[in-house]
Amino acid sequence: MKRFLKNVKAITPVLSNVLLMLIAVAGMSIAIAASYVITGNLHDTMGERFIVEDAWFTTDEIAIYLRNTGKVSISVAAVYVNHTSRSFTALRIEKEGHGWLNITYAWRANTVHHINIVSSRGTQIVDYYRSPT
Numbered sequence: 001m002k003r004f005l006k007n008v009k010a011i012t013p014v015l016s017n018v019l020l021m022l023i024a025v026a027g028m029s030i031a032i033a034a035s036y037v038i039t040g041n042l043h044d045t046m047g048e049r050f051i052v053e054d055a056w057f058t059t060d061e062i063a064i065y066l067r068n069t070g071k072v073s074i075s076v077a078a079v080y081v082n083h084t085s086r087s088f089t090a091l092r093i094e095k096e097g098h099g100w101l102n103i104t105y106a107w108r109a110n111t112v113h114h115i116n117i118v119s120s121r122g123t124q125i126v127d128y129y130r131s132p133t
Contacts, residue, residue, distance in 0.1 A: 047071035048123045050093065055115075057107055057131045064101040064117065066125075068093040074123075080116040081105050107131045 049070035056063040062081070068074050076091045081103060089102045107113060110133045116126045 048074055048119060048121050050074050050119070050123070050125065052117075052125055052127065053098070055129045057129075060104065060106045062103045062105050062107060062113070062115070062129075064103065064115070065098065066091070066093060066101055066117070067098040068095060071095060073097075075120040076101055076117060077120040078118040079103050080114075080118075082114050083116075109133050 047070050050066050050068050052064055053067050054065040056065075066074075066076075073095055074093045076088065079086050079088045079101070087104045089100075091099055091101045093099050101117065103115075105113075109131055112128050112130050114126070114128055116124060118124050
C-alpha cells in the first residue's frame, strides 16, 4: 500500500494531459461548428451576382434592367437614389433570369444620379447614371 502511495506524483501529469486533451477537443468542436455555420451562409452570398444591363429614365420613374448571373435567386430588398431610400416594384430574379426594376423617382434632366440596389442577402450594385436631357 505504501508503494502505491509513493507513486501519487505520477497521477498529476496524467490528469493534466487528459484535461488538456479534453479542452483541445472541445475547442476544436466549437471552431468546426462555427465555421460550418459561417461558410453555409457565405456559399449563398458568394453565389449571388447580378448586373445592370440598362437604365431608362421615364416620367417620374427610373427603370433598371437587371440580369442574374449568379448561382442563386435574387430578391431586391432596397433601392437608394442619391443616398435616399426609394419605393420600387418588388422583384425576384431566378437563376439565369432577368427583369425590370421600376423605381419611383422624380428625376431632373441632365443630372447624375447615384443608384444603389441591395439584395436580400446584402449584395449591392452601386453606380452613377446620367439622366437624359
